[in-house]
Amino acid sequence: MLGEQRLRLLVRERLAAAAEEIFGLVERTVAEYREEVVRSRREILQLREQVERLSELRPPVLLPKAEPLQPSEDPDHRTTVETKEEVDGVQVKQEPPDLFFLADVQESPPEDATLPHCDLEAAARGVTVTLSEEDWRGGEGSSSGRKNKTACRFCGAAFKRDCDLLRHTAESHSGRKAFKCPECGKELARRDSLVLHLRTHRGEKPHRCPFCGRFFSQTSNLRVHMRKHTGEKPYYCGCCQKMVAHSYHLKICLQRTSAQARTAGARAFRCPRCGKKFCTAADLKVHKRIHEARK
DNA sequence: CTGGGGAAGGGGCCC
DNA sequence: CGGGCCCCTTCCCCA
Numbered sequence: 001m002l003g004e005q006r007l008r009l010l011v012r013e014r015l016a017a018a019a020e021e022i023f024g025l026v027e028r029t030v031a032e033y034r035e036e037v038v039r040s041r042r043e044i045l046q047l048r049e050q051v052e053r054l055s056e057l058r059p060p061v062l063l064p065k066a067e068p069l070q071p072s073e074d075p076d077h078r079t080t081v082e083t084k085e086e087v088d089g090v091q092v093k094q095e096p097p098d099l100f101f102l103a104d105v106q107e108s109p110p111e112d113a114t115l116p117h118c119d120l121e122a123a124a125r126g127v128t129v130t131l132s133e134e135d136w137r138g139g140e141g142s143s144s145g146r147k148n149k150t151a152c153r154f155c156g157a158a159f160k161r162d163c164d165l166l167r168h169t170a171e172s173h174s175g176r177k178a179f180k181c182p183e184c185g186k187e188l189a190r191r192d193s194l195v196l197h198l199r200t201h202r203g204e205k206p207h208r209c210p211f212c213g214r215f216f217s218q219t220s221n222l223r224v225h226m227r228k229h230t231g232e233k234p235y236y237c238g239c240c241q242k243m244v245a246h247s248y249h250l251k252i253c254l255q256r257t258s259a260q261a262r263t264a265g266a267r268a269f270r271c272p273r274c275g276k277k278f279c280t281a282a283d284l285k286v287h288k289r290i291h292e293a294r295k
Numbered sequence: 296c297t298g299g300g301g302a303a304g305g306g307g308c309c310c
Numbered sequence: 311c312g313g314g315c316c317c318c319t320t321c322c323c324c325a
Contacts, residue, residue, distance in 0.1 A: 157306090163311055164306070171305075192314060193303065200302070220317060221300065228299075248320060249298075256296085282322080283296095 255280040 150165045151158045154173045159165040170176075170189075177187035179194040183201040188194045196218065199205070205215035207222040211229040216222040224245065227233065233243035235250040239257035244250050256279040269284040270277045273291050278284040 160307075161311090164308090167312085168305080189304080190314095192316095193305090195314085196303075217301075218303095218317095220319085221302085223317085225300070244298085246298075247318090248322090251320085252296090285322080 252280050252282055256283075 150160075150162055152165060152168055152173070154169070157168060159168060170178075172189075177189045179188045179191055180186070181188070181194060181197055181201070183198065186197065188197055199217045205217045207216045207219050208214070209216070209222060209225060209229070211226065214225070216225060227245040233245045235244045235247055236242070237244060237250050237253045237257075239254060242253070244253065269279070269281050271284060271287055271291075273288075276287065278287060
């Protein structure tokens with residue numbers, strides 16, 4: 001009995017020591033992050049000052065793209081943002097977007113800054129979401145974030161350029177598909193969609209996997225394939241604590257687990273022939289083949 | 296049920 | 311402004 005008490009004491013001491021060590025580690029990490037944040041802010045402020053000084057020296061160079069160009073009397077004076085400048089006889093390309101970004105940096109992002117391209121619901125479930133550089137800029141007053149966007153009056157989709165809106169309207173709301181495949185007669189809305197489609201008939205696969213040498217017709221399919229070699233699984237399903245390589249599989253997994261979490265009667269996909277219910281559209285589709293086979 | 300490839304839709308953006 | 315390319319996303323199918 002005495003031995004058991006001693007053991008308890010020993011375990012308690014060890015646990016306390018381990019907890020103390022973990023807390024210390026956490027505190028140190030937090031302190032390091034705080035220092036990092038302070039350093040970053042200081043750097044941002046310094047860069048801002050530099051940008052302000054530069055813009056005082058050369059205001060015309062920082063004209064936003066959308067602003068109409070003023071005719072210049074000096075033929076060599078270039079006003080567009082994409083002009084190259086000669087510095088010490090060397091051609092130096094301007095990098096206006098970065099300059100704009102730095103000039104637009106706020107001291108702290110707004111509290112309710114939203115994450116563009118992020119599925120918030122998914123994020124809440126624990127799905128990992130990768131943010132591009134543009135995403136980070138988006139919430140902090142980037143030029144694109146503030147630019148007036150033209151919106152589609154049919155579906156509300158926003159576009160930066162009028163011609164992109166026109167393209168969207170013609171493809172998605174006109175009901176017409178202007179391009180017809182000469183091989184199978186399939187109609188497609190865009191020329192480049194047709195080009196891609198024709199590859200399927202001609203067996204063209206211009207994209208080669210550097211790991212296994214396998215060819216693919218589309219770069220995005222190659223990219224997903226390469227995850228097999230790299231082991232990259234960018235999607236995390238919070239429901240079953242699993243990483244997956246396909247975004248669609250994540251969706252299917254979520255559909256299944258959420259349907260299972262509810263009662264079986266709440267399954268959303270119902271067979272019109274026999275009334276049986278399924279968790280996912282994919283499962284229902286597989287089931288429907290049984291009826292088709294019986295026919 | 297899972298993993299993987301094929302195919303298409305559609306927005307961004309360079310030229 | 312439009313063509314075309316790039317890329318991401320989504321869906322389907324199959325082993």
